[in-house]
Amino acid sequence: MEQLRPIPNKTNQLADQVYERIKKDIFDFVFLPGDRFTETEMATRHTVSRTPVRDALYRLEREGYLQVSFRSGWSVRPFDFKRFDQLYDLRIVLELAAVKQLCEAESAPDIGPLLDVWAIPEGERLTDGNQVWALDEAFHHQLILATGNLEMARVHQEVTEKIRIIRRLDFTQASRVDITYDEHREILRLIAQRKAAQAAIAIRSHIEASKAEVHKITLHMLHEAKQRVQAGAA
Structure with a gap:
């Protein structure tokens, strides 16, 4: 049939x-x-x-x-920046837990695919912000998935979706794209060497710097957008 x-x-x-x-x-x-x-x-x-x-x-x-x-x-x-800050804090908690588990696991985590993306020569790096933003989301989510904790991965994905509206702005500046490559490579190096404390410091610093940057960019873009609206109404 x-x-x-x-x-x-x-x-x-x-x-x-x-x-x-x-x-x-x-x-x-x-x-x-x-x-x-x-x-x-x-x-x-x-x-x-x-x-x-x-x-x-x-x-x-x-x-x-x-x-x-x-x-x-x-x-x-x-925009509720207090809510965004709380979501970023939750993201830090989840990723710190993931890094600790990966560093302390009996068998070394398979981070080869991530190294293939992030530990590359500067001349081979992507420069398109939207592409790097998508890869950045995948990087952080794959760290969570590598723990094997699907519930943690589910919650992390929900947080990612809720902060996406401002998080993507971190990749509108070329300097931030380069910094993301450097910091991701360092985080992966520390995980590979099982340096849990150093890896935790690195990923916390990485996320908090991104949070501060998108907060500043968001306020700037809102200001510019309001000015355009006012100019058009004049």
Whole structure:
């Protein structure tokens, strides 16, 4: 008997497309924290019906990027730097635990694939910030996965998704890209040598420096975006 193939749901496909576009606009500060809009306005903007727009907006609300009020419609959630700091602190706790486990494990962890990416000559390094950002996320998540603790990996992935909106900004500057390569290579070297204390110091410093940098860049980009809006309204 011929197996039936699932029929693609056009509404779901449109919702996915609208979701990606709106999320990109939030990440690129096209929509600023506090900006308000209705489902009808967003449907017009993306030339689709309100159904896929509504699905996309509720998905973004669940992820913490939007908030909804039945009286005033939708709005971009204000940046809560205290919440971001707490998420970064949780990330540090998880990655410190992972580094300790990897350094103290009976058998040496297989970090060869990570070394192939990060321990390379400067002339072979990637320079595109978006590519390095994706590799950086993978680096940190793979350290967690290497412990074999899937629950730790699940929580770490949730934290990563919640801070992605600001974390990616760390790779908008060439100097930060180079620093990421250097620091990742050093962290891997210390793990390979089973130097747990030094590896813990290195990864904590690495994450805290990134947190401070994205905080500064985010404030700067918000300021520039607001100035553009004010200039356009003048």
